[in-house]
Amino acid sequence: xxxxxxxxxxxxxxxxxxxxxxxxxxxxxxxxxxxxxxxxxxxxxxxxxxxxxxxxxxxxxxxxxxxxxxxxxxxxxxxxxxxxxxxxxxxxxxxxxxxxxxxxxxxxxxxxxxxxxxxxxxxxxxxxxxxxxxxxxxxxxxxxxxxxxxxxxxxxxxxxxxxxxxxxxxxxxxxxxxxxxxxxxxxxxxxxxxxxxxxxxxxxxxxxxxxxxxxxxxxxxxxxxxxxxxxxxxxxxxxxxxxxxxxxxxxxxxxxxxxxxxxxxxxxxxxxxxxxxxxxxxxxxxxxxxxxxxxxxxxxxxxxxxxxxxxxxxxxxxxxxxxxxxxxxxxxxxxxxx
Numbered sequence: 462x463x464x465x466x467x468x469x470x471x472x473x474x475x476x477x478x479x480x481x482x483x484x485x486x487x488x489x490x491x492x493x494x495x496x497x498x499x500x501x502x503x504x505x506x507x508x509x510x511x512x513x514x515x516x517x518x519x520x521x522x523x524x525x526x527x528x529x530x531x532x533x534x535x536x537x538x539x540x541x542x543x544x545x546x547x548x549x550x551x552x553x554x555x556x557x558x559x560x561x562x563x564x565x566x567x568x569x570x571x572x573x574x575x576x577x578x579x580x581x582x583x584x585x586x587x588x589x590x591x592x593x594x595x596x597x598x599x600x601x602x603x604x605x606x607x608x609x610x611x612x613x614x615x616x617x618x619x620x621x622x623x624x625x626x627x628x629x630x631x632x633x634x635x636x637x638x639x640x641x642x643x644x645x646x647x648x649x650x651x652x653x654x655x656x657x658x659x660x661x662x663x664x665x666x667x668x669x670x671x672x673x674x675x676x677x678x679x680x681x682x683x684x685x686x687x688x689x690x691x692x693x694x695x696x697x698x699x700x701x702x703x704x705x706x707x708x709x710x711x712x713x714x715x716x717x718x719x720x721x722x723x724x725x726x727x728x729x730x731x732x733x734x735x736x737x738x739x740x741x742x743x744x745x746x747x748x749x750x751x752x753x754x755x756x757x758x759x760x761x762x763x764x765x766x767x768x769x770x771x772x773x774x775x776x777x778x779x780x781x782x783x784x785x786x787x788x789x790x791x792x793x794x795x796x797x798x799x
Contacts, residue, residue, distance in 0.1 A: 483503050484503050489503070489506040490502070490506055490589060490590065490591040492589055493588050493590060494585065494587040496527070497526050497527025498524070500522060500587070502520075527552075530548065547561060548578055552580070558578065559576075560578075572594065572596045573594075574593060575592070578591075610622035615688050617673050617694070623687035623695060624745050627685075627749065630700075631739060633741065634741075639702075642739050642741065643698065643700070644698035644738055645695065645736070645749055645751070646698065646734060646736050647736075647752040647753045648695065648756070649732060649756055650668070650672060651730065652730055652731075653665065653669075668721050669692070672694065673688065675716040679713050680712070681709075685697040696713065710734055714732070717730070734756060734759070736755060737752040
């Protein structure tokens with residue numbers, strides 16, 4: 462075999478190797494020409510399309526990827542608009558690389574991908590478009606973020622997230638058609654320490670979780686319920702009137718009246734509730750402080766009207782045990798008996 466034949470064999474082997482490597486890439490990858498038309502796709506690209514109801518005619522060679530993304534952008538997909546800008550920039554030589562993270566959920570699976578576009582270094586131009594599945598990483602990031610902003614026991618927002626959402630609500634532009642403010646409700650579970658001391662901390666944890674669920678069920682979908690610490694809970698209710706807030710407080714109070722089953726006893730652990738209607742521009746710290754103060758005012762008024770109890774009176778065996786006493790019917794907004 463002459464030198465020319467050896468060179469031809471080497472070139473052919475390299476082309477076969479490149480084709481095999483491209484086909485074996487684990488990420489869904491396509492090659493587009495200078496106009497954005499797909500000229501090659503690998504196995505991962507084809508399999509993803511087939512597994513998700515796509516067809517070669519709509520997703521494979523010959524389809525203009527740029528046009529597909531432009532149609533998606535015109536339909537209102539912001540991620541597609543970013544991809545169009547990035548792909549155009551790479552194809553025209555404006556940038557050497559374009560990266561975009563985007564969600565790609567299906568009815569049954571939540572997915573995230575990282576789209577990377579790099580130019581072809583030879584030939585008449587074009588680019589390589591790869592979609593890397595980063596779902597595992599995004600889920601880990603979301604879990605870490607959730608842990609940093611939510612109470613680990615109840616799953617409610619923690620103080621950090623609550624204050625941030627309260628600040629955001631207080632900065633929102635008010636609706637001139639319906640004057641309103643931001644409702645802040647402060648809740649302290651009365652007798653919670655007694656539950657821990659009498660029945661143990663596991664029972665106390667159950668009470669906290671049940672109270673968190675009850676409170677979440679009582680508020681509106683856009684409200685934020687938080688555990689601020691210990692037995693203190695709070696609600697941020699954006700865009701409410703004084704009447705709305707009064708109704709919400711009553712629902713919160715009623716939700717906490719539901720008895721808990723502890724060691725075969727029915728135990729009611731009510732909450733002292735204070736409410737403050739904050740105006741736009743008010744500081745989050747001041748709004749929370751005023752709601753807390755109203756809660757303690759009602760707690761003090763209630764305690765002053767209760768008769769003294771014996772040291773073991775609340776621990777007597779009964780079908781239902783109440784930690785505290787009923788709220789007087791004429792008590793002001795935000796009051797609660799202990």
